[in-house]
Amino acid sequence: MAGTSFALPPPPRSPDLGPISDAALFLDFDGTLVEIAPRPDAVQVQPGLPRLLQRIAAGLNGALAIVSGRPLRDLDHFLPVPIAMAGDHGATLRPVPGQPPESPDLPHAPAAWRDRAATLVERFPGTLIEDKEHGFVVHYRLAPAAGPVAKALLDELLAEAGPNGGGFTLLEARMAWEVRPRGASKGTAVRDLMARAPFAGRRPVFIGDDVTDEEGMAVAREHGGLGLRLQDAFGEPEALREWLARCVPAAETEAPA
Numbered sequence: 059m060a061g062t063s064f065a066l067p068p069p070p071r072s073p074d075l076g077p078i079s080d081a082a083l084f085l086d087f088d089g090t091l092v093e094i095a096p097r098p099d100a101v102q103v104q105p106g107l108p109r110l111l112q113r114i115a116a117g118l119n120g121a122l123a124i125v126s127g128r129p130l131r132d133l134d135h136f137l138p139v140p141i142a143m144a145g146d147h148g149a150t151l152r153p154v155p156g157q158p159p160e161s162p163d164l165p166h167a168p169a170a171w172r173d174r175a176a177t178l179v180e181r182f183p184g185t186l187i188e189d190k191e192h193g194f195v196v197h198y199r200l201a202p203a204a205g206p207v208a209k210a211l212l213d214e215l216l217a218e219a220g221p222n223g224g225g226f227t228l229l230e231a232r233m234a235w236e237v238r239p240r241g242a243s244k245g246t247a248v249r250d251l252m253a254r255a256p257f258a259g260r261r262p263v264f265i266g267d268d269v270t271d272e273e274g275m276a277v278a279r280e281h282g283g284l285g286l287r288l289q290d291a292f293g294e295p296e297a298l299r300e301w302l303a304r305c306v307p308a309a310e311t312e313a314p315a
């Protein structure tokens with residue numbers, strides 16, 4: 059519903075932005091909506107958060123999307139509410155809740171790469187591999203010494219595959235290295251969603267904490283919107299959740315009946 063008078067309040071650390079009207083809100087998950095945890099399966103979602111997001115989405119006529127590196131199955135587990143989602147760093151889109159996800163035609167990482175990464179996990183207890191639809195992540199939060207070794211191994215695998223890494227790139231995440239297919243990113247996800255209702259015609263506001271969010275922020279800015287780094291505009295995830303809670307009364311006032 060472009061043209062609505064509903065406005066998000068200014069972020070606490072960026073008051074100069076003033077109220078943000080006609081927003082389409084794009085939110086990262088890990089490190090942004092929830093605090094970083096020792097392992098991917100250990101994140102704690104505040105009990106009221108899913109419903110809060112659903113209420114804000116309703117106030118924005120559906121123009122709220124989670125844009126995450128996580129697969130949709132994780133997002134559905136942690137946020138079991140009908141809101142738009144983009145998972146796997148933009149490789150999987152579900153713009154309409156309840157509809158089947160959409161995936162561009164992307165390559166799948168060779169099984170041999172995953173096997174080589176598994177040898178690393180044997181050498182460095184505490185490391186773990188997280189499988190994604192197209193690639194995988196080597197996490198080393200619980201074994202920091204493994205970080206440079208994992209990077210060297212994954213760099214080598216991609217280099218052996220040719221100049222464009224066999225269609226893959228190595229993404230630096232928080233205490234993790236992710237083998238991800240080229241051609242999808244949080245930027246492509248935001249661009250795709252901004253071409254569709256109910257996002258089209260609104261002002262994109264992307265909020266994230268990590269280097270993996272920068273492409274999403276850049277596309278939001280290209281569309282005349284805001285790319286907000288959590289640490290700069292809000293501080294910690296808790297401050298973002300407090301801000302989201304403050305969005306709700308206005309959202310419900312302005313939501314269509």
Ligand SMILES: O=P(O)(O)OC[C@H]1O[C@H](O[C@H]2O[C@H](CO)[C@@H](O)[C@H](O)[C@H]2O)[C@H](O)[C@@H](O)[C@@H]1O
Pocket residue numbers: 086087088089090093094095096097098099100101125126127128129188195197199231232233234236268270
């Ligand atoms: O795009 P995001 O929603 O921020 O997801 C990025 C990656 O987040 C997860 O890993 C990170 O969070 C874990 C839980 O706090 C933490 O243990 C790990 O060290 C972080 O790298 C997730 O596991 C990945 O799949 C996401 O791509």
